[in-house]
Amino acid sequence: MPQHDVLVIGAGLAGQRAALAAAEGGASVGIISKVHPVRSHSNAAQGGINAALDPQDTWESHAFDTVKGSDYLGDQDAIEIMCREAPEELLELEHWGVTFHRNEEGRLGKRAFGGASAARTYYVADITGQAILHVLYEQLMKHEEVYRYEEWFTTALVQDDDGRIAGAVTRNIRDGAMELFSARAVILASGGNGQIYDPTTNALICTGDGIAMAYRVGAPLMDMEMIQYHPTTLAGLGLLITEGARGEGAHLYNAEGERFMEKYAPNKMELASRDVVSRAEQTEINEGRGFPDGTVALDVTVVPRKRIHEALREIVNVGRDFAGVDITREPIHIKPGNHYVMGGVRTDIDGQTPIPGLYAAGECACVSVHGGNRLGANSLLDTLVFGRRSGAHAAQAIRGLPQPEPSKARLGDEAGMIEEIVRRERTGRRVSEVKAELGETMDKYVAVFRDQDGLNTALEIVRRLKEEAHSVAVDDKGTVFNQDVLGALELQFMLDNAECIVVSAIERRESRGAQYRTDFPERNDDEWLKHINVAANGAEVPEVSFSEVTMTQWEPEERTY
Amino acid sequence: MADYTLKIRRFDPESGEPAYWVDYGVELPPERSVLDGILQIKDREDASLAIRCSCRAAICGSCGVRINGKSALACNTRIGDAAERSRNGSITIEPMGNMPVVKDLITDMEAVHWKKVRRVVPWLLPAEDPPENSEYIVPAEAMLDVTQAMACIHCGVCVSACLSLEVDPEFIGPAALAKAYRFVGDPRDGEHEGRLRDLAADPHGIYDCTHCFACVEVCPKDVAPMDQIMRLRRRATGDHEIKDDNNGYGHEKAFVSLVEKYGTLHEAQLLPRSFGQGSLVRGQTEPGAVKQLVESLPTALRGLKSGKVSPKKALIHPKLPDQKQVRRIFKEIESKDERLELNLYIVGENAGDEEGAMAEGSGET
Numbered sequence: 001m002p003q004h005d006v007l008v009i010g011a012g013l014a015g016q017r018a019a020l021a022a023a024e025g026g027a028s029v030g031i032i033s034k035v036h037p038v039r040s041h042s043n044a045a046q047g048g049i050n051a052a053l054d055p056q057d058t059w060e061s062h063a064f065d066t067v068k069g070s071d072y073l074g075d076q077d078a079i080e081i082m083c084r085e086a087p088e089e090l091l092e093l094e095h096w097g098v099t100f101h102r103n104e105e106g107r108l109g110k111r112a113f114g115g116a117s118a119a120r121t122y123y124v125a126d127i128t129g130q131a132i133l134h135v136l137y138e139q140l141m142k143h144e145e146v147y148r149y150e151e152w153f154t155t156a157l158v159q160d161d162d163g164r165i166a167g168a169v170t171r172n173i174r175d176g177a178m179e180l181f182s183a184r185a186v187i188l189a190s191g192g193n194g195q196i197y198d199p200t201t202n203a204l205i206c207t208g209d210g211i212a213m214a215y216r217v218g219a220p221l222m223d224m225e226m227i228q229y230h231p232t233t234l235a236g237l238g239l240l241i242t243e244g245a246r247g248e249g250a251h252l253y254n255a256e257g258e259r260f261m262e263k264y265a266p267n268k269m270e271l272a273s274r275d276v277v278s279r280a281e282q283t284e285i286n287e288g289r290g291f292p293d294g295t296v297a298l299d300v301t302v303v304p305r306k307r308i309h310e311a312l313r314e315i316v317n318v319g320r321d322f323a324g325v326d327i328t329r330e331p332i333h334i335k336p337g338n339h340y341v342m343g344g345v346r347t348d349i350d351g352q353t354p355i356p357g358l359y360a361a362g363e364c365a366c367v368s369v370h371g372g373n374r375l376g377a378n379s380l381l382d383t384l385v386f387g388r389r390s391g392a393h394a395a396q397a398i399r400g401l402p403q404p405e406p407s408k409a410r411l412g413d414e415a416g417m418i419e420e421i422v423r424r425e426r427t428g429r430r431v432s433e434v435k436a437e438l439g440e441t442m443d444k445y446v447a448v449f450r451d452q453d454g455l456n457t458a459l460e461i462v463r464r465l466k467e468e469a470h471s472v473a474v475d476d477k478g479t480v481f482n483q484d485v486l487g488a489l490e491l492q493f494m495l496d497n498a499e500c501i502v503v504s505a506i507e508r509r510e511s512r513g514a515q516y517r518t519d520f521p522e523r524n525d526d527e528w529l530k531h532i533n534v535a536a537n538g539a540e541v542p543e544v545s546f547s548e549v550t551m552t553q554w555e556p557e558e559r560t561y
Numbered sequence: 562m563a564d565y566t567l568k569i570r571r572f573d574p575e576s577g578e579p580a581y582w583v584d585y586g587v588e589l590p591p592e593r594s595v596l597d598g599i600l601q602i603k604d605r606e607d608a609s610l611a612i613r614c615s616c617r618a619a620i621c622g623s624c625g626v627r628i629n630g631k632s633a634l635a636c637n638t639r640i641g642d643a644a645e646r647s648r649n650g651s652i653t654i655e656p657m658g659n660m661p662v663v664k665d666l667i668t669d670m671e672a673v674h675w676k677k678v679r680r681v682v683p684w685l686l687p688a689e690d691p692p693e694n695s696e697y698i699v700p701a702e703a704m705l706d707v708t709q710a711m712a713c714i715h716c717g718v719c720v721s722a723c724l725s726l727e728v729d730p731e732f733i734g735p736a737a738l739a740k741a742y743r744f745v746g747d748p749r750d751g752e753h754e755g756r757l758r759d760l761a762a763d764p765h766g767i768y769d770c771t772h773c774f775a776c777v778e779v780c781p782k783d784v785a786p787m788d789q790i791m792r793l794r795r796r797a798t799g800d801h802e803i804k805d806d807n808n809g810y811g812h813e814k815a816f817v818s819l820v821e822k823y824g825t826l827h828e829a830q831l832l833p834r835s836f837g838q839g840s841l842v843r844g845q846t847e848p849g850a851v852k853q854l855v856e857s858l859p860t861a862l863r864g865l866k867s868g869k870v871s872p873k874k875a876l877i878h879p880k881l882p883d884q885k886q887v888r889r890i891f892k893e894i895e896s897k898d899e900r901l902e903l904n905l906y907i908v909g910e911n912a913g914d915e916e917g918a919m920a921e922g923s924g925e926t
């Protein structure tokens with residue numbers, strides 16, 4: 001049985017940063033990922049990372065922008081920590097070797113981003129996430145004491161009799177061997193759940209595994225109704241066009257040639273918060289001012305060519321390869337598309353969940369620094385700051401604790417469950433059919449605009465799909481790289497995520513951040529300035545409870561851009 | 562919508578059977594990707610077909626395969642284009658080359674690619690302690706320059722296409738050497754010379770590349786790995802005058818001086834000059850060089866026997882009629898203070914075209 005002080009599940013930015021911090025704190029660390037770490041979805045973060053590093057800027061300004069961006073649902077103590085620690089975190093990355101863009105003086109250069117009162121987004125062309133991910137992996141290779149389990153799939157968390165985390169059950173994808181890990185602390189860093197939507201900017205691996213596994217052991221999930229639709233995604237495929245494009249000056253037009261953001265956010269225009277821009281676009285489209293393919297246009301041609309080459313190369317490629325459009329010469333059609341889950345496993349400012357020994361960081365976690373709407377370039381920051389804090393805290397907290405002996409019975413349960421799926425005769429639907437119906441349902445009813453009827457319909461469908469998921473059969477009966485059976489497990493994870501999202505969205509009877517209820521179009525601070533928590537608690541359906549929003553210095557105000 | 566046939570090489574390691582080909586029909590618009598075709602097969606017909614894939618946008622680097630024999634990412638190859646380039650209309654899809662196959666389209670990247678990446682000491686070795694409360698101050702151009710190497714997504718497509726790797730499996734290879742340039746080109750790194758000495762001395766290092774351009778052609782991210790290898794060589798020879806045991810230094814000197822003198826390569830003189838650190842005299846008089854020359858005789862004789870080399874061609878090599886123009890190019894380049902580099906993050910994609918157009922005097926103004 002592999003044993004570690006700290007076991008990190010997921011090897012994107014949050015996971016790798018947590019592993020490095022735990023190792024620096026003296027812990028023996030294992031890091032598990034269902035894909036090779038550099039395949040993680042942190043790669044897709046194009047635009048940059050926010051930090052009030054410039055002496056002219058202040059962390060308070062960054063924090064206020066984040067609080068306002070969150071539509072006052074973010075916890076202000078956590079936001080303060082994130083924004084205070086941002087400059088130090090950024091410099092640490094630079095010292096490790098991230099090739100951040102420089103200005104003429106050779107110092108770190110920055111760009112403007114949405115919802116921010118100052119330009120404070122630091123970047124590597126439009127491959128910022130990739131550059132940071134690869135540099136963290138360089139550091140991980142350097143730290144030989146961090147043991148990497150690359151292409152291992154975690155199926156369940158394991159607790160001891162007192163409810164403390166004791167380890168995890170995993171499957172080595174390469175040979176199908178099931179393995180029980182013993183760990184004195186487990187850090188979930190398994191990313192988001194965008195695959196429950198279709199289309200989505202998210203990679204195929206973003207199936208909410210960690211969120212579902214935490215939910216299944218009783219950890220509460222928070223702010224799950226807050227699903228971000230990114231304003232600039234390619235129609236159909238859902239691929240991302242970075243907010244950096246608008247940061248560099250690109251404009252949005254409707255089919256009538258109007259720069260419509262004038263109506264919705266006269267001051268910040270295209271650089272208002274993402275929820276605001278997405279709603280504006282969807283309104284234009286719904287009211288018949290979009291293009292026939294249900295889109296509006298993003299015009300990058302106004303950005304100087306030299307700037308496009310040095311700062312937006314990746315989206316030039318995306319436009320060329322996936323839409324057949326040369327964005328340096330003509331506008332590209334875009335629409336709002338599923339992008340990010342603000343909610344996740346509820347944690348404190350050190351990444352601790354209410355389950356002893358279980359931590360969460362990054363997109364799978366909800367600290368909550370993003371509240372109702374995440375600002376662009378705050379997600380990389382979130383992963384790094386809270387990844388590091390989780391790793392450092394776990395390394396300290398496990399001192400003196402005995403190495404747990406997780407129950408072998410749990411290993412047997414999981415192995416039996418997988419064998420049962422593999423042996424199952426085909427009577428029901430294919431995994432892909434259930435997944436496709438889920439994606440379509442979520443994008444139809446739990447998107448930019450929502451209402452009670454649509455959400456009830458979504459809940460009915462999701463519950464039916466949960467039933468159907470129990471009878472899906474698989475084609476692959478082998479053990480080596482059986483992606484088919486893992487797909488069946490991911491489907492169940494996704495459905496748990498979806499149910500929690502819909503239940504939370506039904507519960508919140510107001511409009512705030514990414515949750516816009518056409519039947520409750522106003523924000524209602526008197527009744528709804530609070531987090532919605534959902535937990536399994538042994539019940540068949542999620543149990544809903546509420547928790548306070550932590551306020552430090554910013555009282556809710558009307559939100560205009 | 563159109564119908565396509567994907568002819569996929571399947572391999573099940575648990576069956577004890579060798580690899581086999583299966584034809585699948587898919588229905589997709591031509592602008593969708595080959596990966597979309599493969600996913601459609603998995604979704605509708607046979608979910609046991611194995612391929613690594615995740616982002617669908619040429620960012621994660623998972624889905625490297627060979628399409629009609631050419632290494633590429635399945636996600637950024639359009640299925641319509643692939644069909645046009647295929648023989649008899651069926652698109653062949655195989656796992657990448659130069660790596661063991663694990664199952665179907667999945668290769669063992671760890672055993673080949675990642676092992677080689679770890680070989681180049683793939684982390685920053687800072688020249689000095691980081692400044693307190695500040696970033697390292699470095700030229701903006703230097704960061705843009707290494708960003709081209711940072712753009713590598715480690716998909717292995719270049720490793721799959723590399724002809725040198727086919728001959729010498731120990732070759733460090735295009736992707737790992739591009740990774741090495743990411744540090745050698747980074748002003749914050751303090752071990753430029755040590756890294757270059759190591760990579761020059763290794764018989765499977767920077768001089769093991771045969772300059773065939775295969776990696777440049779297939780790279781989905783325009784990293785141009787061979788260009789990064791050539792930059793490593795230029796820094797090794799030009800900046801640090803590293804004289805390696807592989808005669809890489811001498812070969813480069815000999816090559817350049819012969820082209821400067823004749824306009825084209827005088828192949829018969831290349832060998833002795835390479836052994837003599839670029840000098841014909843030293844190549845024929847220094848004991849070490851003479852020994853190497855004698856050792857390479859069998860190769861030369863094979864060339865004579867096969868007719869590839871003739872005594873006349875070996876002894877007499879005519880200059881180009883416009884040899885003066887070649888000299889002029891040399892002079893022009895050598896007069897520049899800074900080394901000229903073509904970097905997509907600095908000049909963009911059309912720079913080559915524009916330069917070409919200018920040279921022809923027909924450029925748009």
